Amino acid sequence: MTGAHTELELPPPLPAGGLRVTPLGGLGAIGRNMTVFEYGGKLLIVDCGVLFPDVEQPGVDLILPDFTAILDRLEDVQAIVLTHGHEDHIGAVPYLLAHKPDIPLVGSQFTLALVEAKLAERRIEPYTLTVREGRREPLGPFECEFFAVNHSIPDALAVAIRTPAGLVLHTGDFKMDQLPLDGRVTDLAGFARLGAEGVDLLLSDSTNAEIPGFVTPERDIGPVLDSIFAKATGRIIVASFASHVHRVQQVLDSAYEYDRKVAFIGRSMVRNMGIARDLGLLRINAGLVVGLEEATALPPDQIVLMSTGSQGEPMSALGRMAVGDHRHITVAPGDTVVLASSLVPGNETSVYRVINQLSRAGATVIHKDVAKVHVSGHSPAGELLYVLNVVKPRNLMPVHGEWRHLRAHARLGIESGVPADRVVLCEDGDVVDLVEGRARLVGHVKSRYVYVDGLAVGDVGESLLTERRILGDGGFIAATVVVDSVTGKVVGGPTVSAKGFSEDPEAFNAVVPLITEALDRAALEGITDPHQLQQIVRRTVGRWVNEAYRRRPMIVPTVVEV
Amino acid sequence: MTGAHTELELPPPLPAGGLRVTPLGGLGAIGRNMTVFEYGGKLLIVDCGVLFPDVEQPGVDLILPDFTAILDRLEDVQAIVLTHGHEDHIGAVPYLLAHKPDIPLVGSQFTLALVEAKLAERRIEPYTLTVREGRREPLGPFECEFFAVNHSIPDALAVAIRTPAGLVLHTGDFKMDQLPLDGRVTDLAGFARLGAEGVDLLLSDSTNAEIPGFVTPERDIGPVLDSIFAKATGRIIVASFASHVHRVQQVLDSAYEYDRKVAFIGRSMVRNMGIARDLGLLRINAGLVVGLEEATALPPDQIVLMSTGSQGEPMSALGRMAVGDHRHITVAPGDTVVLASSLVPGNETSVYRVINQLSRAGATVIHKDVAKVHVSGHSPAGELLYVLNVVKPRNLMPVHGEWRHLRAHARLGIESGVPADRVVLCEDGDVVDLVEGRARLVGHVKSRYVYVDGLAVGDVGESLLTERRILGDGGFIAATVVVDSVTGKVVGGPTVSAKGFSEDPEAFNAVVPLITEALDRAALEGITDPHQLQQIVRRTVGRWVNEAYRRRPMIVPTVVEV
Structure with a gap:
């Protein structure tokens, strides 16, 4: 069992006859599910979803998978297989199709209907191929076979992918309600048939792997x-x-x-x-x-x-x-x-x-803490063991989960008989090669969180989110000084203002003279460089606010030359 | 059943012989529990805790009850009764004692030991009176009797308060584990004795009132x-x-x-x-x-x-x-x-x-979703009914809970036989008078959230938190312009910078000329007032960022006169 590798290098070239599996999302966080399969120079994508931001990503609308690793290879993409219609599986399709609108979308009737409605809002009319359980479909070198799975949305599918490198089963999201409303149970018999044939690699939903037992029927x-x-x-x-x-x-x-x-x-x-x-x-x-x-x-x-x-x-x-x-x-x-x-x-x-x-x-409000008005859409540990036991995978790669879920699923795999060194515990961007029946972690590609904020995609990054967190926690204090561009002498200010810092109107009475004093000292020392003056202002205000308030607002010094 | 009254007036004077109950915290949110009782011109405080901030209160360290309503009456306070040693019941004591350090603290041995350790850090040595279950203690006109309650901390107490206005029972936080580790069960027999005597008003813990059933034993x-x-x-x-x-x-x-x-x-x-x-x-x-x-x-x-x-x-x-x-x-x-x-x-x-x-x-991590390694410290509905049935209160005031909990507890009260018009559903600051055996909501006093941020108490308010949220979600764009103080002519800038907005270094290339243009137009129109110029800059940048980005960063225009 491998895992928690932060500094992996770029992968070596894929050996001839090998299958490469690169999860670009869904491993390490619940959402933005996307896995890229590569064989013989061709690519197959399974799912292309979004992740919804949490408090750690303030102001962000959506988080997309990082397409960098495949952007110059979109010509090689045979299709995007969509396992079901939830946003964390289809939500990023419009953003990928924005790069190349004619990549075919493959999925069940309901899944495609949802994604088409979504694309219509952006005036994209996709190429689609409707499939259903039982159907086999060659997508380039990837011979795909689809299986019914039961989930919290109708018409969900698992996909088996056959290449000369071996047989891979990707479950998508699933649970195993044995009496579902539509009678469409997860096709455990089909999984068993694959198991008998020999599954080289199982990618399986880990969302509820920590939870013991079985789902309550819908x-x-x-x-x-x-x-x-x-x-x-x-x-x-x-x-x-x-x-x-x-x-x-x-x-x-x-x-x-x-x-x-x-x-x-x-x-x-x-x-x-x-x-x-x-x-x-x-x-x-x-x-x-x-x-x-x-x-x-x-x-x-x-x-x-x-x-x-x-x-x-x-x-x-x-x-x-x-x-x-x-x-x-x-x-x-x-x-x-x-x-x-x-x-x-x-x-x-x-x-x-x-x-x-x-x-x-x-109002009287009834919610899931109070009455059984919800059941989960994901198989807990007891059901995952059924899948592991009928599929008997030669290699297991837990997908769709945070670390706690992936780790728990890995443990189930080992307990059910998958050799520990055949359980590949990965996070987004890890590259796994299936060569001669053995899956190994071979490297890592870039897999940042790509943020959508308003109309822009990708102009918000981690350092900017850090700025937002600082601003959100402590506001800012701005101090503006005007200097003569020739002499460097202060000719205006300091003007101090703040937002999100204090409602006390007198708050800055004490710091203005301190800034003036510091700038006077700087003048005596012959410092005229605006950048140096800015640093002096920043330090003066920062020291004052720490001593007087024990707070850390952002300090924003501006030196304007006239 | 009353409730959800936003615009109540200040209460009328307390009628002679009446008891006034003013919850300053703990009703509407879980935390900062504090209730003030008034009889015959004297006050008794039960609990004085803090509330921990959530994402809605960015950068805030603690939230205190609003002491405004009692600040000019601290001389009348007979004591602060502390029901147990959790932060949401004792955490604000140092802040109240900062106003008057000699208010006696009354509580059990363990509770007082915890609060004394806390006060020692601030070099406050409080006056204390140690009590235990079974003890009666007159605190001014308030004849207090203490009862053992079982909770997630040892040595917790409920308090019965007798005045000529009637008998009040305040449960504090409790649950009814029937086999607690220390054998100290919630004194239901004592509550029954009070019930036989006649409880005019019951204030009871609502935290788990929504949850059906009974606690699992510790x-x-x-x-x-x-x-x-x-x-x-x-x-x-x-x-x-x-x-x-x-x-x-x-x-x-x-x-x-x-x-x-x-x-x-x-x-x-x-x-x-x-x-x-x-x-x-x-x-x-x-x-x-x-x-x-x-x-x-x-x-x-x-x-x-x-x-x-x-x-x-x-x-x-x-x-x-x-x-x-x-x-x-x-x-x-x-x-x-x-x-x-x-x-x-x-x-x-x-x-x-x-x-x-x-x-x-x-690591293998085991938590409460995965195994039974935690039980709650608060009685769910099944246990609250036991208390209601033995106490048979003439009036019920659910305390310690968010609205959903208070409402659920009110419903339990009515179902167990308390007349609906005797269930007083309140939020923080509501004033309830118990007069001639009947509790009625009579008014409202100020009860803001008082925020502690760093060393300062109270200089952070709601409008400032709104600024923090805006800054945290979208960052800010600052635009600085220098104008001649005599002619009003622009002599420097515009300088545009931003934090938390965009990592694109070219982001502002488009807006600088727009600002210049707008200021030129203003000059032609003879506008020289710095405040008006600021508004022009704000509008120009705001319109641009909305159209180009569909975002709402804070716009911070600064006009410096030289």
């Missing part, structure tokens, strides 16, 4: 919803992910049972449920779903609002309702709000804020 | 620790709260069982366990606890390190070990790290970061 949520619906005397508002068709189906079923009409709220909810219905993935009884206007005209005990905003997003439908800022809906005493969703790590503060706002407004 | 963690110790072949590092004596006791017991020595790491862990041992609250077998140096000299399979840092604090012992920055300990493959602690909401990102760092370094 259908167990139905009775919990029913009991909530049975008790509710007013309006019911349910929030969940806009792609969780089965969760929405159960809300529809409960609504039907309890004679309530349902209105979808939130752009993505309306759009995705339209797609799901058209593809036959969502069954809607006639007359059950109504428009928002019709719903608001009904008595409260006949309405269910099915909304976005389960992650506490302040601009979402639920976020706006919680603070009385939604155009049509105001939450009121008597309302029951159900957050039938996960709580994505990092979103806790936002989610609990919305719950508190709703509670303050008088 | 002692159930012992076998889990044993099984971890049985499997571990290398060093064991356990992190928990430095005041959780019983949790530490169980670690000591497992260590003894498995022939390991224990070293305490982290200043507060060493200090508190010393106090606990001296007071007979922690049993240490002879030779079991050793110094850190002795421990590091032992083979790894004979060591347990009992550390602080369970909340992911980067400067704590565990935080430093995780990144290889601790002077004596480096985490390595083979180590087992146990986070035997809660995950305080808002700390998720930090805690999981440390777990990932430890996993990356090769």
